[in-house]
Amino acid sequence: MFRPEEIIFAPTARCNLHCAHCRVTRVPEELDAASAIAFMEDCAARGVERVGFSGGEPFLRPDFLREVSAAAVGLGLLFDRLMTNGVWWRDEAELAAVLRGLADAGFDGKLGLSVDAYHDSSAERLGAFLLAAFEAFGRRDCVEILSVESVDDAPLLEKLRAVAALAGGGLVLEGGRPLAFAGAPRPRGAPPAADGEELRVDIRRFPYSAAAGEEAWRSDSWFEDDYCAGPGNVFYVHPNGKVAVCCGFANENEELVVGRLTEGYDALMAAAARSPRVRAAYETGLGERRKALEAAGTVFPGKTADLCFFCDYLCKKGL
Secondary structure (H helix, E strand, O other), X not given: OOOOOEEEEOOOOOOXXXXXXXOOOOOOOOOOHHHHHHHHHHHHOOOOOEEEEOOOOHHHOXXXXXXXXXXXXXXXXXXXXXXXXXXXXXXXXHHHHHXXXXXXXXXXXXXXXXXXXXXXXXXXXXXXXXXXXXXXXXOOOOEEEEEEOOOOOHHHHHHHHHHHHHOOOEEEEEOOEEEEEEOOOOOOOOOOOOOOOOOEEEEEEEOOXXXXXXOOOOOOOOOOOOOOOHHHOEEXXXXXXXXXXXXXXXXXXXXXXXXXXXXXXXXXXXXXXXOHHXXXXXXXXXXXXXXXXXXXXXXXXXXXXXXXXXXXXXXHHOO
């Protein structure tokens, strides 16, 4: 059953980068903070516990981030990630001011920094972002790196090593896979570090998820249903005010949109309950939907282990 635990606000679709794997529609509309706060208040009263930010590049709307974060603190909501490419700033004075403003507003979630083969960002600017974030938030574990896997990780590892060094630490590897940035071990007998004092930037890798148009039907077996557990149970608010019930790129599909944030929690939940697409994803399972389609004569081009790709494919094909 769909039960939103979090609101993810995408205040703008604008971005300073044009990454090859990005599927965000560059709509001209942008969210206003007052409407977002009213929606957040409505959702908080009905049990939604967390708020996060995505985009576009959300740091292109620092006003929105400050106002909504301050309101979230007042509502007792927890913060999840604020996704960023980390290189949106013109100069280091702007970088420091924007990060300090967000910290002063009370945001204490993770800054989810995108570093992978698809983002065109230099080690020097990423290192400057990390140092500025450590200074603004007063701790060296306020950032985590979100990285999409690529065929050749060698250039990425080289960049990560350089960024780790600029942040004052080194790259931790396990089996050739990057795990974290960490500082040097504390000397024997040294007093315990204060909370947030030691450098720790975890690196989370994710498989590349193909969109429907890429025809990624090359798996040996079908996906396993997870009913969009965990991060899938979100209200994703697009810059134009449309609310989708998906945390991934498939949320660009109208079939996963259940209304607008101005309609409020109850109306959106009623629309989600009426939606066959939402019920298939969260209740019966997309695997059952696949079996029903095959029984009715649908022939898929192959198999996929990627649930998000399959969902996007069904939406694009109207199946």
